[in-house]
Amino acid sequence: MNPAPLPLAVDTVLLDIDGTLLDSNYHHTVAWLRAFARHGHDVAGWVVHRHVGMGGDKLVAAVAGDAVEESDGDAIREAWEKEYHEIIEQTTLFPGARDLLDALAERGLDVVLASSSIPEHAEHAARLLDADEKVDAITTAEDAEETKPDPELLDVALDKVSGGKALLVGDTVWDIEAANALGIPTVAVLSGGFGRQELEEAGAACVLDDVAELLARLDEVVAPRER
Secondary structure, three states: OOOOOOOEOOOEEEEOOEOOOEEOHHHHHHHHHHHHHHOOOOOOHHHHHHHEOEOHHHHHHHHHOHHHHHHHHHHHHHHHHHHHHHHHHHOEEOOOHHHHHHHHHHOOOEEEEEOOOOHHHHHHHHHHHOHHHHOOEEEOHHHOOOOOOOOHHHHHHHHHHOOOOEEEEEOOHHHHHHHHHOOOOEEEEHHHOOOHHHHHHHOOOEEEOOHHHHHHOHHHHEOOOOO
16 A cells, blocks of 8 residues: 555544553553463563554464464453553553644544553543543444454444544554555554554555654644545
8 A cells, every 4th residue: 555645634533542642562562471471371572562453362373373372362361451450550641642632633633542452441541641522432342343453443433433534543563454454544653662664664654753743743744624
């Protein structure tokens, strides 16, 4: 998919949460590592991190293989949920996250937190963001049967606001792959730990350091909504 030209003329902005608005990807990595270890599986941290952003239903097999998924997949996911619960309060918003939501709304854009997190995790981020006052809709893992890189969740997010032309702000190649499947351009940020080149090669319309840079350069990236 060739990157769309800037600024992007859209009516809807879909925002990933983990690694994009919330500094949590490395917390998820630690939680997954501890969950695998609980069940006797020695996996490398860098391998786990490379798959954060992929749905948990897919991550175990991607990291440790189909045999581990078959024998311990559900137990590992349950352990990950408990481990992450222990450290979730240590996660914080990236600078500019709340202000970005306000700036997008001021442009007349519909804003959706397009998260595939379990509801408890999404609620934590929503609370930090004051999302009830700042966004038009939120998705969680309960809104779709398939997880990223499958595009179903983004489809659901668009349906929640009857969105037409949309863009996704995300931090992983899995975000971009899901958006590409729907023909949606992605503004990618480096704050989740993926490299600039790989995000560009995956098809990002542009790659920025973080949402603070997106906020500072918003006029260059997102056009005001046409009425």
